[in-house]
Amino acid sequence: MPDPVPLVVDLDGTLLRSDLLVESALAHARAKPLRALAPLAWLGGGKAALKQRLAEAADIDVAALPYDGRVLELIARERALGRRIVLATASHRLYAERVAAHLQLFDEVLATENGVNLSAGRKRDSLLQRYGHQGYDYAGNSADDLAVWATARRAYVVNAGAALQRRAEAHGNVAELLPPPSGGARLRALFQALRAHQWAKNLLLFLPLLAAHVLDHPARLAAGALAFLCFSLCASSVYLLNDLLDVGDDRHHRSKRRRPFAAGTLPLLAGVALAPLLLAVAFAIALWLLPWKFSAVLLGYYALTLAYSLTLKRVMALDAITLAGLYTLRLIAGAAAFAVPLTFWMLAFSMFMFLSLALVKRYAELREARHRGDQGQARGRGYFPGDLEMIASLGAASGYLAVLVLALYTQDRATVSLYRQPQLIWLACPLLLFWVTRTWMLTHRGQMHDDPVVFALKDRASLVVGALFAAIFWAAT
Structure with missing residues (x-):
């Protein structure tokens, strides 16, 4: 005979490796950046009212959410035995009903609605009223679920830390433990979210020092190290914010869906807390130990990246120009930190070269979309797959203009x-022509990483060209 006791499953953090309250707040901030702080005012009406307003204001694609495969297997196993499956969540009913309709696994949905936030004691009381003491089994993940586990027949503890596991086991009814990712896995996910490998881009800060031929000044090198640290922390803060705001789009991308926030391997709240913390540390160091001009450029960099994340990345052409400008701002910041002049030639070379690389990135994304058969506008971008040929011509022309500036x-x-021996610098021109041409040919063939700078740091031919490029300038001095 089927077990008459229903299996009740929590949503946020249990069935779902995310939190719909945070998801909806981020979706609202992206859709209406000028009203990003409005939920703080809505919270004055209570948590249930906040969830109601966010559910009405923010659209979430429940089909792309990161579901926990182990919980899905548990539900499928118990459902196959004929058990009744109930979704009981503190998330708003609008989202809960969409999840249930998508998964087609639940016989009933209990959720926050009509001003009642269904969590902790309220969820327990609702379940007791329906099923009675020990009249249900419950799968949950947080301290709020302790009250519900206490009155359940069996408890399934999902993604809970060791301390919470011990408190749940004290009730004596734990049937199964589904542990969270290991500390090492969480740490790897954090480093991936910070994109520490992207810090190599901030070595551009040292180019003004090299161009001014004052690399042998210890004080300036120390200032460069601090500037590198500040820019890296600021950049990681921006990466976290960008991934938080783009989490919905990233889940539809071939490779970006594996990013920690999109995949649910790192809690969204961790990014919400870390992004302002890293930014504050970066500016504290800059204002205390570096020239004020560097702090001004760093502020401009952050403001431009914020505008890019919220709006500019979805505007055709302006997105690529903004990316090129962000690279050029690194050179300007380096000149400010070292108190050395920045030449017109370096600025012109930087804008043309990095515009070419930004268009490489867009070409690679659109080529993948065309390969999949997509014909509509790229998600979150201002381009269509049919724009490939134009982007290629603009990008190659920009790269060749950078070579002309060098000449x-x-x-x-x-x-x-x-x-x-300045005439030796001429030898760098054919080297750069080769690299630009090869980069665009590889991109055309579909062999380019989404980020061409990361590709160049791993590509053997690019590393050889870079070494020869540096050797030519060293010989010329």
Whole structure:
């Protein structure tokens, strides 16, 4: 005979490796950035009222949410035995009903509605009223679920820490433990979210120092190390914020869906807490130990990246120009930190070269969309797969213009005064032509990583070209 006792399953943190309250707040912030702080005012009406307003304001694609496969297996196993399955969640009913309709696994849905936040004691009381003491089994994950486990026949403890597991086991009814990811896995997910490998881009800060030929000044090198740290912390803060705001789009992307927030391997609240913390540390160091001009440039960098994350990345052409500008701002920040002049040639070379690389990134994304058969506008972008040929021509032209700027640089009077043999710099031009051409050919063939800078740091030919490039400039001095 089927077990007459229903299996009741929690949603946030249990069935779902995420939290719909945080998801909806982030979706609202992205859709209406000028009203991103409005939920703080809504909270004055209570948590249930906040969830109601967010559910009405923010659309979430429940089909792309990160579900816990182990809980789905538990539900499927018990459902196959003929048991009744109930979804009981503190999330709003609008979202809970969509999840239930998508999964087609639940016989009943209990959720927050009509001003009642269904969590902790309220959830327990609702279940006791329906099924009686020990008249249900319950799968949950948080301290709020202790009250519910206490009156359940059997408890399924999902993704709970060791301390919470011990408190749940004290009730003597734990039937199964589904442990959370290990500490090592969480740490790896954190480093992935911070994108520490992207810090290599911040080495651009040292280019003004190299161009000014004052690399042998210890004080300036120390300032460079601090500037590198500040920019890296600020960049990681931006990466966290960008991934939080883009979590919905990332789940539909071939590779970005494996990012920690999109995949649910790192809690969204961890990113919400870390992003402002890293930013505060970066500016504290900059204001205390570096010239004020560096802090001003860092503030401009953050403001531009914030605008990019919220709006500019969805505007055709302006997104690529903004990316090129963000790279160029690193050079400007380096000049401010080292108190050295920044030449017109370096700024012009940077804008053209990094515009070419930004278009490489867009081309790679659109080529993948065309390969999948998509014909509509790219999700979260201002481009269509049909724009590929135009993007390729614009990107290659921009890369070749960077080579032209380098060639003209060798004829500048200031250049002649800085180098003993400035004519040797001409040898760098064919090297750069080769690299730009090869990069675009590989992109055209579908062999380019989503981020061309990361690709260049791993590509053997790019590393050889970089070494020869540096050797030419060293010989010219």
